Amino acid sequence: MHTASWHSVGMTLDECIKCNICTAYCPVAAVTEKFPGPKYAGPQAQRFRESGQLKSPDLSVDYCSACRVCNEVCPSGVKIAEINARAKAQIVAERGIPLRNWFFGRNEILGMIGNLAPQIANLGFHNPFSRLMAEKILGVARHAPIPHWSTRGSFASWFNRTPRLKSENKVVYFHGCSTNYYEPEVGQAAVAVLEHLGYEAIVPPQNCCGLPMLNNGEFPAAEKLYRSNLAKLLPYADRGYPIVGTSVSCVLVLREEASEMLDIENDQTRRFKNALWDLSEWLRDLHEQGKLDTNFRELKMILPYHVSCQARAHRMGRPSLDVMTLIPGLDVREGNAKCCGLAGTYGYKSEKYEIAMKVGADAFRFVRAQGDDARMVTSDSEICRWQLQHGTQKLGRAPIEILAAAYGLYDLDQRRLNTVALQKSSL
Amino acid sequence: MTELVVIGAGLAGLIAATRAAQAGHQVKIVAKGFGATHWHAGSIDLLGYFPNETIAIQRPLDAMRDVARVQPQHPYALLSDAQITDALKNFLALTREIGLPYVGAIQDGDNLWLPSPVGAARPTFLAPHAQRAGDLTRAEPMLIVGLRGMRDFYPELIAENLGKQGHPARAAFLPLDLITDRRDITTVQLAYALDDPARRARLASELKKLAQAGERIGVIGPNSVPGIRLTNALCNHLRQLGARVDVNMDVIAFRAEGDRVLWIESEASGRPLKHRAEKFLLATGGILGGGINTDHTGKIRETIFDMPLVAPRDRGQWFRARFFDPAGHPIFRAGIPVNREFQPVDANGARVFANVWAAGSTLAHCDPILERALEGIAITTGSAAACFAGQK
Ligand code: SF4
Numbered sequence: 040m041h042t043a044s045w046h047s048v049g050m051t052l053d054e055c056i057k058c059n060i061c062t063a064y065c066p067v068a069a070v071t072e073k074f075p076g077p078k079y080a081g082p083q084a085q086r087f088r089e090s091g092q093l094k095s096p097d098l099s100v101d102y103c104s105a106c107r108v109c110n111e112v113c114p115s116g117v118k119i120a121e122i123n124a125r126a127k128a129q130i131v132a133e134r135g136i137p138l139r140n141w142f143f144g145r146n147e148i149l150g151m152i153g154n155l156a157p158q159i160a161n162l163g164f165h166n167p168f169s170r171l172m173a174e175k176i177l178g179v180a181r182h183a184p185i186p187h188w189s190t191r192g193s194f195a196s197w198f199n200r201t202p203r204l205k206s207e208n209k210v211v212y213f214h215g216c217s218t219n220y221y222e223p224e225v226g227q228a229a230v231a232v233l234e235h236l237g238y239e240a241i242v243p244p245q246n247c248c249g250l251p252m253l254n255n256g257e258f259p260a261a262e263k264l265y266r267s268n269l270a271k272l273l274p275y276a277d278r279g280y281p282i283v284g285t286s287v288s289c290v291l292v293l294r295e296e297a298s299e300m301l302d303i304e305n306d307q308t309r310r311f312k313n314a315l316w317d318l319s320e321w322l323r324d325l326h327e328q329g330k331l332d333t334n335f336r337e338l339k340m341i342l343p344y345h346v347s348c349q350a351r352a353h354r355m356g357r358p359s360l361d362v363m364t365l366i367p368g369l370d371v372r373e374g375n376a377k378c379c380g381l382a383g384t385y386g387y388k389s390e391k392y393e394i395a396m397k398v399g400a401d402a403f404r405f406v407r408a409q410g411d412d413a414r415m416v417t418s419d420s421e422i423c424r425w426q427l428q429h430g431t432q433k434l435g436r437a438p439i440e441i442l443a444a445a446y447g448l449y450d451l452d453q454r455r456l457n458t459v460a461l462q463k464s465s466l
Numbered sequence: 467m468t469e470l471v472v473i474g475a476g477l478a479g480l481i482a483a484t485r486a487a488q489a490g491h492q493v494k495i496v497a498k499g500f501g502a503t504h505w506h507a508g509s510i511d512l513l514g515y516f517p518n519e520t521i522a523i524q525r526p527l528d529a530m531r532d533v534a535r536v537q538p539q540h541p542y543a544l545l546s547d548a549q550i551t552d553a554l555k556n557f558l559a560l561t562r563e564i565g566l567p568y569v570g571a572i573q574d575g576d577n578l579w580l581p582s583p584v585g586a587a588r589p590t591f592l593a594p595h596a597q598r599a600g601d602l603t604r605a606e607p608m609l610i611v612g613l614r615g616m617r618d619f620y621p622e623l624i625a626e627n628l629g630k631q632g633h634p635a636r637a638a639f640l641p642l643d644l645i646t647d648r649r650d651i652t653t654v655q656l657a658y659a660l661d662d663p664a665r666r667a668r669l670a671s672e673l674k675k676l677a678q679a680g681e682r683i684g685v686i687g688p689n690s691v692p693g694i695r696l697t698n699a700l701c702n703h704l705r706q707l708g709a710r711v712d713v714n715m716d717v718i719a720f721r722a723e724g725d726r727v728l729w730i731e732s733e734a735s736g737r738p739l740k741h742r743a744e745k746f747l748l749a750t751g752g753i754l755g756g757g758i759n760t761d762h763t764g765k766i767r768e769t770i771f772d773m774p775l776v777a778p779r780d781r782g783q784w785f786r787a788r789f790f791d792p793a794g795h796p797i798f799r800a801g802i803p804v805n806r807e808f809q810p811v812d813a814n815g816a817r818v819f820a821n822v823w824a825a826g827s828t829l830a831h832c833d834p835i836l837e838r839a840l841e842g843i844a845i846t847t848g849s850a851a852a853c854f855a856g857q858k
């Protein structure tokens with residue numbers, strides 16, 4: 040199949056002490072009997088995959104949602120989720136990719152097309168009949184929280200349309216597909232906060248991080264995307280500009296997952312990695328240096344915070360929580376559910392929708408338990424926010440939207456920038 | 467600012483963090499993964515055996531005083547009676563508070579005797595309430611029920627062994643598909659499956675048919691589920707106390723100035739993450755838990771701060787010739803020597819850092835598994851070390 044060696048990830052399987060802690064924590068194995076669990080699908084089955092058979096021995100690995108909870112709890116450092124991802128890639132290489140997964144991998148293109156005429160696209164796709172057809176024909180779960188195309192235009196077009204703050208201090212913003220096509224508000228909030236703090240936001244040409252393809256086993260295609268981003272963004276990294284992202288999963292892919300799973304680690308990828316930040320992580324760092332403006336206005340609200348599995352996978356602590364706790368009046372409550380269930384494109388698949396909803400039950404319960412006064416819910420991943428919104432009917436908001444609101448730049452209900460921010464940016 | 471960073475999320479680390487958080491300190495746990503709670507029985511072994519003795523200990527609290535006499539460097543010898551009582555009382559109160567009450571033997575201060583997964587009588591001091599029916603000092607005959615096809619649990623073997631030791635027991639089987647469609651299932655998956663009331667009711671009604679009057683029923687022994695429950699409940703409780711629990715944090719560096727550690731650093735997807743704190747408490751486990759490691763040359767290292775260790779000098783001395791030697795293997799006694807305040811010391815007995823404490827299996831001069839003292843050492847030293855750290 041793919042050119043990369045299987046070494047660095049594969050090596051870790053020899054570290055497995057068969058303790059089954061991963062199995063005890065895998066949220067998928069806990070709710071479905073179709074998945075035997077990480078130890079079995081990962082380090083155990085991997086022994087049979089390496090001996091060069093023509094057919095992969097175990098197809099159940101397809102039920103792994105790639106949430107990485109197993110990696111997190113493994114006491115021996117086995118890269119189970121990566122082993123599983125490679126196993127999926129091997130299956131795709133052997134048998135080809137189902138049409139639906141091919142589409143999921145190309146969510147950027149879907150975003151672009153829908154964005155041409157979002158009202159029509161939304162109407163065309165988001166109606167019960169189309170969703171039923173999509174389920175019957177493609178296997179796209181009818182009730183899954185697939186986002187609507189933004190009717191306010193793409194983030195990139197907004198960014199280029201509106202006047203921008205110029206400054207010595209520059210920060211590159213990686214928006215990701217979902218911010219660009221589905222939730223431009225998140226990007227607007229990010230830019231408003233950066234400019235409020237006196238930084239010039241730069242949004243260079245960029246493309247999909249490749250996560251949906253990596254999750255669906257399309258490694259060669261994912262590699263193309265990764266290399267393309269590398270080429271587009273590395274010059275900024277080399278100029279010493281931090282590259283920040285609001286989507287934890289995109290940043291994770293760019294910073295670690297892609298290069299690790301595809302085995303392309305070199306000096307360039309390291310330079311790129313060192314420039315990349317999750318936006319909250321970057322703000323927390325600013326705060327640690329004493330440079331963050333903490334002049335927040337009071338935000339009197341209870342806010343459940345779901346720690347997304349991708350945020351955990353960064354091993355960077357809880358930067359959003361660290362920053363949000365600086366806001367007076369804000370009662371942020373950290374949940375401990377392992378995963379919202381949706382996990383990339385997993386919960387969009389009709390055969391996995393039920394599993395995803397069952398996995399998400401803990402997260403839904405936590406969010407609901409915060410009472411009716413908690414109208415909103417936050418999480419670092421858009422996917423989690425959509426799923427939580429779907430499962431609890433509370434409004435999903437990104438941590439950066441919360442921060443922008445606390446700076447008085449943003450209206451959380453309307454999901455748009457306040458006029459102050461607009462005036463400011465046109466200065 | 468974090469006052470105390472506890473490194474390690476095994477029982478010692480969880481208890482230390484809880485005690486510090488209860489005392490109102492800002493606490494954070496930084497751990498690579500979870501600890502032995504996930505593969506032990508979830509009961510609290512305080513002291514079961516002296517090295518070189520095959521007769522189990524009946525009254526562990528008394529025996530701990532003997533340990534102090536014969537092994538003056540043993541972690542238990544560093545603790546006063548008051549510290550031990552305080553730690554155990556606090557643990558019992560804590561388990562009630564988190565909804566997982568633990569109980570001891572009917573005769574206060576005795577060890578409990580519970581059947582092991584091969585039917586041996588296992589001395590332990592406290593057990594989850596639900597395990598109490600297994601107490602071998604009780605006379606009722608036992609029915610050991612297995613699920614056919616489930617690995618690692620052999621009712622016939624258990625019943626036979628129990629019978630040989632004078633505990634009447636018989637074995638029976640139920641089909642696995644009574645509970646699950648899986649062909650292969652772990653105890654944890656079984657526990658999840660039995661969270662479903664319908665499956666539980668099915669199991670209960672089949673068990674009723676099997677049991678005879680006066681029998682008590684033992685089902686699906688192998689460990690880990692109670693330990694996992696305890697860990698989860700303690701982590702949740704810590705969060706409620708305002709503490710942070712971060713796992714998947716592999717500590718790769720630290721910075722000290724003079725005799726104080728300023729921060730530790732853990733590996734991350736991007737830049738390493740610094741954890742600054744006023745105080746640090748090591749609860750990383752021993753050679754089995756990863757707090758102490760060896761390399762191919764036989765060099766033994768403490769993995770976080772490279773603390774001075776008490777350990778066999780060369781590889782030839784790690785093991786005794788016989789696997790089940792009642793004296794145990796010297797390598798398992800390797801660990802960090804500490805003073806009476808549970809601060810690591812060097813070979814001259816001088817404190818290494820002013821703001822570092824250590825607790826649990828990472829401590830030298832004990833063999834927690836051989837002595838059947840794993841959780842007892844974790845709880846008592848974790849609690850004492852946290853109290854000392856809190857006073858500074
Ligand atoms: S990545 Fe998630 S779903 Fe996949 S095996 Fe690991 S814990 Fe289970």
Ligand code: SF4
Nearest residue numbers: 055056058059061113
């Ligand atoms: S947690 Fe790690 S060491 Fe344990 S069985 Fe899973 S992969 Fe193996």
